[in-house]
Amino acid sequence: MRKRERDMKSGSHEEILALDIKALLESQKSSDADETSADAAEETLPEQGSQVDVEVVELSSTGDGLAQLKGSKQVYVVPFSVPGDIVKVKAYRHMQEGYTIADFISIVKPSPLRDDSRINCKYFATCSGCQFQMLDYAEQLRLKRRIVEKAYRNFSELPPELIPTIQDTIGSPLQYGYRTKLTPHFDGPSGWSRGRNPFTSRPPIGYMPKGSRKTIDIEDCPIGTDAVRVGMKKERERMETEFNKYTRGSTILLRESTRRVAKDAPAPEPPYRRMPWWSSQTLIPTTRRA
Structure with a gap:
């Protein structure tokens, strides 16, 4: 590899996830309540294998939901969830980087963005291939644009003023039966x-x-x-x-x-x-x- 390529960040799944979690926590520091919470004693995390209800705050570029317990700063990484969902999860592993990998169990209260009637595959939420089928297609395209925007910001090594404006994602006339x-x-x-x-x-x-x-x-x-x-x-x-x-x-x-x-x-x-x-x-x- 050329030196320039070696010097660039790897962009691994774990790195992308960590950057999104860091950005989420930094965006929450503007709240006085969050500042108070952050200054409090270190919170006790649920035991690994225990079940908790968390609320999904946003989606990461990996397609996983980033969720939190009420009043907690800990981020739970939850697959097959969307912002606004309240989901029951199993705490699988607490990572040294300050977040928890969680297994999706069930929807406690669905987000207004969620419509499970859109799902046309019986393996959805088991197979790792698709993650957005419960979302409106326009919302899927918006999320994909956001992923590209974050990729430029996190990995292009360009100064902010030189990062190009990402245009709207061009949709397909087909949402199923399109992949060749x-x-x-x-x-x-x-x-x-x-x-x-x-x-x-x-x-x-x-x-x-x-x-x-x-x-x-x-x-x-x-x-x-x-x-x-x-x-x-x-x-x-x-x-x-x-x-x-x-x-x-x-x-x-x-x-x-x-x-x-x-x-x-x-x-x-x-x-x-x-x-x-x-x-x-x-x-x-x-x-x-x-």
Whole structure:
């Protein structure tokens, strides 16, 4: 890496989260009540594993809610929540950086921003892939713009007067069925690092749940286009008989081909390509007549 690249901040998930929490706490210092609270003796945090009700104050750039107990400065990081939600959480781990990782349990009182009827995936709040489905689409676009604004402020190393104005996020005409690429994967069998113990049955194929590294079985992903959803189904069917060929985990790259062809031309053959040993790829052809 060039020296300039080495000197730039990493922008890791943890760093982004810590910066957002720091900004939240600094914004609260303007309140006299908060100042008094900050000067008080160090508060007693709930025991790890205990359940508490917290109110979500804002969303971080990681998509997690930042929540607090009433009268407390401690920040709880809560997935699948939105500002204004009062949620029941389990305190999972108190971090040395001054915040608590929490597991989402249930909604005690929903935010006016929340409408769960917008959620069109049964794996939402389990799968870690999507986080904003309960929000109005215009609000989702506003949040994405804010994420870019914070990224420039925190990581561009530009003076404030040179940071460009971020324009509104351009929305998609589709909120579901738009994504032309999906990458489901499966974990390796027990002992895979030693090249032994092939699968004895088809492994779970899908995505990782929030807060875990173990893949869960997901048979369909509604944000994908019809073509890649068909491809996902076919790859799962293929793995029913070919699972014993694998001794390691793998990623299945499903990508829709959007090449245009003339109306009277025959449908093109699918340009299948194999990925390196740790992955497999299926290109799903579609007919887009010019």
